[in-house]
Amino acid sequence: MSKILVLQSDFGIVDGAVSAMIGVALSVDDSLKIFDLSHSISPFNIHEASYRLLQSLQYWPEGSVFVSVVDPGVGSKRNSVVVRTRENHIVVTPNNGTLSHLRKFIGIEEVYEIDVAKHRRKGASNQSYTFDGRDLYAYIGARLTSGQLSLVDVGPKLNEDQIVSFELPLSRFENNMVKGSVEIYDERFGSLWTSILVEDFNQLNPEYGDHFKVKILHEEVTYLEEDVLYGRAFNDVHVHDLILYVNSLNRIALALNQDSLVKKYGIGLGLDWKISITPIR
Amino acid sequence: MSKILVLQSDFGIVDGAVSAMIGVALSVDDSLKIFDLSHSISPFNIHEASYRLLQSLQYWPEGSVFVSVVDPGVGSKRNSVVVRTRENHIVVTPNNGTLSHLRKFIGIEEVYEIDVAKHRRKGASNQSYTFDGRDLYAYIGARLTSGQLSLVDVGPKLNEDQIVSFELPLSRFENNMVKGSVEIYDERFGSLWTSILVEDFNQLNPEYGDHFKVKILHEEVTYLEEDVLYGRAFNDVHVHDLILYVNSLNRIALALNQDSLVKKYGIGLGLDWKISITPIR
Amino acid sequence: MSKILVLQSDFGIVDGAVSAMIGVALSVDDSLKIFDLSHSISPFNIHEASYRLLQSLQYWPEGSVFVSVVDPGVGSKRNSVVVRTRENHIVVTPNNGTLSHLRKFIGIEEVYEIDVAKHRRKGASNQSYTFDGRDLYAYIGARLTSGQLSLVDVGPKLNEDQIVSFELPLSRFENNMVKGSVEIYDERFGSLWTSILVEDFNQLNPEYGDHFKVKILHEEVTYLEEDVLYGRAFNDVHVHDLILYVNSLNRIALALNQDSLVKKYGIGLGLDWKISITPIR
Incomplete structure (x- = not known):
């Protein structure tokens, strides 16, 4: 033991x-x-x-x-x-x-x-x-x-x-798009970790270097709508640029290289902070 | 060893x-x-x-x-x-x-x-x-x-x-009242821990649900004077409401349920932050 | 092992x-x-x-x-x-x-x-x-x-x-003076730790109680220029006063006794935050 x-x-x-x-x-x-x-x-x-x-x-x-x-x-x-x-x-x-x-x-x-x-x-x-x-x-x-x-x-x-349980945010693939919520911050670095699982994201057949339209909505207000590169890690984009990546828990995450996305866009957490990701090809 | x-x-x-x-x-x-x-x-x-x-x-x-x-x-x-x-x-x-x-x-x-x-x-x-x-x-x-x-x-x-020692705040029961000082914060939760020992407080024969007049004075200015319920723990009152309780060191403490009393009332620490507690019956 | x-x-x-x-x-x-x-x-x-x-x-x-x-x-x-x-x-x-x-x-x-x-x-x-x-x-x-x-x-x-290495700040004795850079903060206490090694400083034959002219420059702007006492530890000067001392890594450091020098003088870190120390006798 x-x-x-x-x-x-x-x-x-x-x-x-x-x-x-x-x-x-x-x-x-x-x-x-x-x-x-x-x-x-x-x-x-x-x-x-x-x-x-x-x-x-x-x-x-x-x-x-x-x-x-x-x-x-x-x-x-x-x-x-x-x-x-x-x-x-x-x-x-x-x-x-x-x-x-x-x-x-x-x-x-x-x-x-x-x-x-x-x-x-x-x-x-x-x-x-x-x-x-x-x-x-x-x-x-x-x-x-x-x-x-x-x-x-x-x-x-x-x-x-x-066991008392909360409702957890979804991860869903449909109509050539994945959807989920912004679930938690990587607080130290100001990144956003979503509820979207890598296996759902993979149904979009992503390759490193592909671009995606990423949209974050809260109560029908758009907080972020950007063309974002999908990379392996932060260094695949310039410092301060957006990157879409698979985080260390095999969920989709969004960050600014060496900068705080959370502060820049004022994005909150929870079921009603909805994110959608669509391939741009 | x-x-x-x-x-x-x-x-x-x-x-x-x-x-x-x-x-x-x-x-x-x-x-x-x-x-x-x-x-x-x-x-x-x-x-x-x-x-x-x-x-x-x-x-x-x-x-x-x-x-x-x-x-x-x-x-x-x-x-x-x-x-x-x-x-x-x-x-x-x-x-x-x-x-x-x-x-x-x-x-x-x-x-x-x-x-x-x-x-x-x-x-x-x-x-x-x-x-x-x-x-x-x-x-x-x-x-x-x-x-x-x-x-x-x-x-x-x-x-x-x-052994070099500081003067420590008192805990005293007299005239149907207990007196002491605000000694330290429970900083994470914004509660006040007083120097009043539970054995002195118990001379007031408190029962859960009783109300007490709690008064905090500093240099003759009153910072807090409220009718407060004595409970077992925070949940005995509504969120944001005051509660008087026995803390984890068997001293009398004062808190707001899930809120910061320290911030709300601007109360400091030390011998000259005097607190008195009197039963209301 | x-x-x-x-x-x-x-x-x-x-x-x-x-x-x-x-x-x-x-x-x-x-x-x-x-x-x-x-x-x-x-x-x-x-x-x-x-x-x-x-x-x-x-x-x-x-x-x-x-x-x-x-x-x-x-x-x-x-x-x-x-x-x-x-x-x-x-x-x-x-x-x-x-x-x-x-x-x-x-x-x-x-x-x-x-x-x-x-x-x-x-x-x-x-x-x-x-x-x-x-x-x-x-x-x-x-x-x-x-x-x-x-x-x-x-x-x-x-x-x-x-091994990838950065350029590190110098420690130099010349012309009855020692020179270096402000290398790092002792953040908790607001002291400045310089790159000047005690063995270079010792070439000035310092004794506790001696005074030194300490000057800190950044891009030709003087941020600090003071007559400072060299002591063993903070208590050798009054609270809030400047002291020059040997830090716990055998480098020369500068502090205010029980106060934050970093905040008071707005001094930054790095190769281009230059410090010089000259005996006053």
Whole structure:
């Protein structure tokens, strides 16, 4: 057993919150190997948490345990789950939509509802209910990682459709065009990642160097409508020029070479930021 | 021995400074398990460093060694200490107030002054005096963690009252009211954490759903005066509404559900940001 | 073998990119000890990447493997290398200038060009070319760290002068004066680090407490011209006052005690931000 525990949250890394979670986990088993996915998920942004799990989970060894705590409902009646994915990663999380992408694109094999009364950290205050990341999720995640707790002892088994999921943007090929939504930013570089899957895009029989009409609409307003080159990577166009490419998650993306497309065009995210791509030949 | 070394500083994580500290520690013993508490303490903010130690230390395994370097006096005559807390955590730090909260709320069992001439890293430049984090604290912290150095060999034993401490804000129950100061932000979420301890607050016999008059004063100006509901967690009130709750350190806190109270009311931190809480019945 | 792998990039720590790299590395060998140098290198800033390697590499145990991915040319024809430094650290990086400082100030013993076709991660998409950090560098870095791959099997051996290098700023003593450039910021504290080496400065026979005329010029405009005290560390002058000192890399630096010199004087970085220092006696 590789004893790998990976933490994700919207807590940031400024204060001592993440450190308290790590301390709790090491107090369960000081031989755990603990890593961060990201603690910079935008506060309360469950969609982002869900996407980041999709972005990185698949690259980790089988059996790795992920604890994701983006939890606007902390202290309320929302339930919490532990799931095993089709690729044998374990995820511990509030059942609030955080598993939407994994459920759709990877698949969930088993779901257990956490019996909170049984699995809350011993010694946790009975008057403080705002830090389940420390008092519940890191604790049970560490016990699962160390082998002290088995999946089946987490709590009642649920059906896969009891996982709370968001509606995710589509990827569609039709009429010599692909359509989808602008799903997330590559924030550091200002690129746009769409929901369009490479297999749909490939139905347009694209070749590097081809040009496409790319259009981005939001509430019937056109934010971008450009002739864009399809390339392998940013350097296939001049600095500041637009490029259409396949991103590192095999989805279609749009960028300016060494510049921020997000800032230049003021494009937002979500189901209603629609993008269409049509070959120009 | 679990060989856990935890680093805290105000160095940020942008440049190579923290990495140099980790490298020095691993050069002492490459089997050390090294973690970060936070490197985003506001520059020179010793109060924050002190608070973050209180916030996380208690959750780590006994014997864990903490190195905290918020050190505006680097290169000056200020001395440096290694202490053992009542809960058997070791802290290495400049003796500049960083231990104020631990001393008051956890307790310090032993204090040793670092014999700098003896424990400075071999090979450290004798003309560079601005990075004791690397050349002294990480080095001696690693030697203590690895067992190469014993506490008693750190240097002269000091009395507990030779630990430099700041005046900390009070928590007081009197006349059917609790009083304290606004001590620190939960910055990521914009909440206020006060110095009022839950045991003092409990003398008001609060029940979830009760209302309290909360007043925040600074230099005789009232910054906030509101009727606030006492709840378990944020979701007990509507989004953007005020809530009074017990935070994850068993102190009374004030927040807006999914919104930033700090920004909305412009409230500062410190002894002279006074808060009072009175039941409304 | 200590199996230490250290990652540097300009990817930031907000999304799942760094986590994907760590996952790939642990999938190669889950006993690797993985650390971060920094992932906050300014986007595309190869000079900064090069400097940060100089700043921290030398403090790590011999045999540690560093993967540095600041790679504006990702997906283009630029080649990639693995080098061994004179101090026996291994660096994996695009051959784009990232090794400039190490080559000049530490020395490179061996250089191998990565045979990309052979060493690209199995399972990497053959239509996604924008994340060599995950699909090439972290993967080969992990294989080198684990001992699964030897240096000589990386690819063709190159000569040391085939390492792409930038022109680096000078450090020069002449006519009772030292000259150089403002090379980098200590961003967290707003100090300026120059290219002037302490051994050149020492030819002025400085003593703590001496005063120097410090002048910073950019395109014939004077940005700073002040009488500055030479001290050991910041506390040798009053808060907000200027101090000249030897920084933690044995170069001459300039700061305001507990204040940001960078903001106050609006000074930039690079070869053409020239600084001269002359004794006042």
